[in-house]
Amino acid sequence: MAGQDLQRREILRIMALAAAAAPFPGFSRWSFALGHESRGMEQIRPANYKPQFFSDGEYAVVERLTELIIPTDQTPGAKEAGVAEFIDFMISRDREQQYPFRTGLSWLNAHSERLLGKPFLGLSDKEQISILEPLAYKAKYREGEEDGREFFRRMKEMTIMGFYTTEIGYKELDNPALKFYAESPACPHKDDPEHKHLPPPKW
């Protein structure tokens, strides 16, 4: 009986998933994030997502920031997970965040011009990182950049929200959520309760 229940639940889950995906036309990469193992990574190229809140220029900066915060390295990052689309969608419905995001993006471009003579996207990767580091690390904070730090905090928060709630984000953490078990999972290190002799960290 229990086995049948699990099957039924899995069917319901997939039906719910299809229903949930349907109302989002234009969410090109979300459909990947929603998707199944069989779909290859090569299918994730953007199909000209049309931002709902940000201008095209703003959206490009948002997308670049998400990539810098959670980059593509040995594993997929914010770009593959469609995080910029998520942020645009959420901010389009979030009056409280619209003003801070818009002014934050202006601040970032003006700040880049002031320091390095080019808007943010005109900078090299290294230069972009040099702009963000003083906003992100306490030890590197600079006087007068409080607004920028606040904008970066919001950007990072939305990026985390958008990344770790996708299938890609779940795989990144090897998130064990919503798997089913026959009995309550038990610590496998019974002889080492203090966990002083674990194998070396996996990463």
Added chain:
Amino acid sequence: MVTMAKQEYDVIVIGTGAGGGMAMKTLCEAGLKVCALNAGRKLDPEKDFRNHRMPWDMKYRSFGDPATRSESIGFMDSEYVAGVWDHEIKFTTAPGSKWFFPRCLAVGGKTNFWGRSSARFGDIDFRAASLDGHGVDWPLTYAEIAPYYSRVERMIGVASSVQNRPSNPDGEYLPPFNFRCFDNILAKGAEKVGVPYLHDRIAQLTRDHEGHPACHFCGACTTGCDTGSFFSTHWRFLPKAEATKNLELRTNALAKDILVDENGMAKGVAYIDRGTKQEVEVYGRAVVVAATCVETARIMLNSKSRFWPNGIANSSGQLGRNLCDHLYGESARGYLPQLLGQPSFPDGVGDNTIVWMPRWQNLKNPKEESFVRGYSVYPYGGCSEYPWYAMQAEGFGSSYKREVKRRYPTPVSFSIQAPSLPLDTNFVDIDPEAKDPYGIPLARIHFQWDENVLKMWEHSKKVCADVIRAAGGVYEGSADEPAVPGWSLHDTGTCRMGNDPKKFVTNPFGQTHDVPNLYACDASIFPSPTDKTTTISIMTFTLRGCEHMLEDFRSGKLKRA
């Protein structure tokens, strides 16, 4: 316009949560005709619980629609259960008081989502007033109530272990949930500090029980269960009551007041049909009110008549008084470096609430600490569905991404559960002006944390930080403030029980002294809170109270309809 229903029932039950659910089951099974009134709708688990959906299946990834954030009541009112928590029926607070009061008015009430911790109260709780001089003792002993606890445990299934602790009587348990890695590490730390770290008593099935399948350990309990593997009225008591054919369940029926006959005894309930917005009267030979402390007080205080000018069964003046609550808050958080970079582990089973640190303070000497009584702590930790610690890690880029991954199995957190003391200044009355959309005067809450419970809060912060450090962990901080009163959803009082009709609203069976055919069957009858949660005790005292009522039906004191 008042619609008159012709049929008369034996008993009208207001509310279908832990207390109302137990009442309707017990009374229906005994052959009585019961009409249960529930303020909200009946849930359809397949539609209303989205617990097996992944965040990317949800339009707002479980965070909810930012455009309607201001309407959210927060807490468990998430996208997973959107449309289940009530937004219409309000309450007010007196100047200077804060109260958080999310209400699930669906059939089964909060049992649909509750935390499932199910510890018995003991004599140390019932005799607390004698031990420390605050408040009043409970009007019964543990020996009197223990057999009822056993019966409830057998009905609902509670997983735990025998622990032999003076403040925590052991019960009849299914096998406990297993300790996870971080449990074993923290338990060692707790041992060094000299505090307990044990299996919680949890009303969740670790094996098949009474025709219900064992838990499948998916971890999404507080968004509802689709297999009924933890106790809820919806899955357990409602089907049993319905099977007797003695139950009529009326949904969207918001109780307004209790009707009295020419002798001032209860004769029924007036309610608002939230569908038609009309007032309806329903009649019964006895009435059970089980609407939660605040709402029970609201209904009874609003039940004014020439017999009961200050609210029904309120000759003592105690109706609405003695409101207490559990103080909640994050006493400490940190991480365990031992687990950095280790493989992920399904730590989130049972929504992570499967262990506890039961009260260890003031056990031998009731005045050993700077505060009286005691608190418990619930530890949480390990791999959670969402990496809530990720904002705490500094920086960005590949090193940041790796740090989030490395820290995934390591976070730990401790939440205090501390009982407030009854104060004259903490109570519920009726707001003289504010009314709900149906014209019913609203409950008004007067509440402040007392000094004693705030001392427990400070104490817990130190001990929990010590446990993290003793376990080899890194302590990262505590909440600045405890949670807002009401947050725990563990309010008690307003109809406290005792033997003296001059001082107490109800007798030791929850029967009101003034109106013998009116019973309160929720935590409103508890004279004081304890370090334990309230639900299993609500069910246990309700079972005992309803069997007392059944005696009155058998002996003819109460006549069948």
